[in-house]
Amino acid sequence: MSKILLHGTEAICEGAIRNGCRAFFGYPITPQNEVPEYMSVKMPQIGGVFVQAESEVAAINMVYGAAGAGIRAMTSSSSPGVSLKQEGISYIACARIPCVIVNIMRAGPGLGGIQPAQGDYFQATKGGGHGDYHLIVLAPSSVQEACDYTYRAFDLADRYRVPAMILADGMIGQLMEPVELPPMRDLKEIPEKDWATSGHYGAARRVLNSLIIQPDELEPHVNEMQRTYEEIYRNERRAVEYCTEDAEIVLTAYGTVARIVKSAVNELRKQGVKAGCVRPITLYPFPDDTYAACAARPNTKAFLSVELSLGQMVEDVKLAVNGKKPVYFYGRTGGNVPEESEIVAAAKKALAQAEAEK
């Protein structure tokens, strides 16, 4: 199949639709409005459901209902709207309802700005709402990946009965790139959900619930969720390495920032600096094994985490590197995106600092 030029938001929608998403609930917020707009046209054409909800709160609860009834369902929003969804996400996680939530991040805190940011990393990877839970978090860095990862998110969510999040930034949302779309999946291929409250004509009744009021019942339930997260950790960590084999400085970034970092690595190499980079695809589970492997190499002198935040993923990088090598940070915030030259300078500085501290 030939490639077509698509917006990141359209690619997300197509990835969802082609893997059986038949219900979308959304609410307008910049910079993700193209998602509900696209879905409002597409869903009726394929026999799916689109509702413009009265709020992000309502939208995530519509997902709870639809996904709970066994339909592959999705919602999307941007940072402030995703904060509103956190209540619903916590309930969904506890009730073990698989679904997909898209966050096209904008700059915060508060109403913040509408330009690209990555300030919701903690919220996305550490649970986000109340209680002990996690989402599977995938971070696309291109329009093709926006499509592919959304497609995959539905399978992962179903397989583990854990909600999955696509964590992208405003740049991915607006970017247009060539995409090869996956074929439309036959809905019959998608495994039946034997837990879904679908009014299934006479079989034993099913209940979806996040109220487990007896401590001796809630604890095993949460432990069971934890076991699932451990299984996800074992099976699903993904990262891409670039030129790390002989690198002295290993840069790391996710999403579109990883692409600027890759350009910076090329420039550093051109200038004779042995640089490489790691791009996590899964932010939860965090691909700590990749970082540990880099840290174990004698040529690796330091790490540099580059983010559109004031230092969030860097904490997971430090945990993964576990003190074996120094980990530095370079970030921009407020909606500003670092230029390649800034990253080149920060990498050189980090390398010099690591050598000075040795």
Added chain:
Amino acid sequence: MIKILLAGQGGQGVLSIGQMLAESGLREGKEVSYLPAYGPEMRGGTANCSVIISEEEIASPLCNTPDVLIALNSPSFHKFAPRVKPGGIIIVNGSISDSYAGRDDLSVYDVLANDLAIEAGNVRAANMVAMGALFALTQLVKERSILNCLQERFVGKAAVYETNVRAFRAGVGAVAK
């Protein structure tokens, strides 16, 4: 790899020719990316987008230092001219902007885009005049790819298509002189 920044006033069609450029590149099997600036700028203010056309995989989709700037109005010319790579090209809409970039390490092409578009039949085709100039100066995509995109965009609107083709050719002619 060529990085092009296209800027102008909202409604002048910079995003439209940016997309057309990316689409043309894609049809020739090249790697392309198109990144529009978004936000309040979309609402009647300035509009701009970054297009990259490359033979290899595109890492950063940003055009902080473009090889080519197309500026369809004066504010975007002055805002972005300082960012153009030394040795780069600026195509500026001379009908409604001066063309003094304040630097001599690049080539500025003063193209009377509005006037030529009016001659071609519609001032709204000024973007295609600039596209013609870009094509003539860089040859980064084939003329046929651009015209095919244009034709698809104006299916059933033959007159509009013709006007745009005339504007495109006027743009080619303007920089050939």
Added chain:
Amino acid sequence: MKVFQKTKMLTDAHLHYCPGCTHGIVHRLVAESIEELGLQEKSIGIAPVGCAVFAYDYFNCDMQEAAHGRAPAVATGIKRCLPDRLVFVYQGDGDLASIGMAETVHAAARGEKITIIFINNSIYGMTGGQMAPTTLIGQKATTCQNGRDPAVNGYPIRVCELLATLDAPYYIERVSTHDVKHVLAAKKAIKKALQFQAEGRGYTFVEVLVSCPTNWHMRPVDALRFMGEECTKTFPLGVFRDKSEGKQ
């Protein structure tokens, strides 16, 4: 000879409601209606947060337990995807008319083809008797201990009247449970609403006045009398919308 039988639409779980509370009666009315309509096997119920939070244990059909106030949104998600199922929502006054007012109004405005059973006992029961959006003027609650003062606490919200300003709802009625006659009338309204939904007619809403002897600090009999004499003054019973009879 006719022998009384418990409806199969209720499980055998022990109801947790306080003595004298009429929640249990409404559960039975809803359950009997669904059974009588033969819709038990295609029903999906939504439980609220509040006194009826355990409703998922009582109704013998597929159930989802919603977050506080969000039941109409959850029901929307289900019904839109499975339009041939019977989707009913059971909510109290805090859940429906306070924290969930946006979901309530918008589901009604969209004309979601669901049935909402709204339990109005003019108090927060589960949390211990705080003021509700439906607490009567002068009625005491733990957060308005001298009685609801309009100058401080505003006025009770009449949800049926409010929803009846919207174009989409098909059927809106307020009923009570303070005596047998009214309980029978309530059953009729609930069954009608469910029937309308099953026929795909539109959004149906039944407000049921319910007593709360525990938090009203009354004996059950006094609480029923209070309902009949006082609650119905602020919340007049009646049909506010019935498009089947041309009542707009």
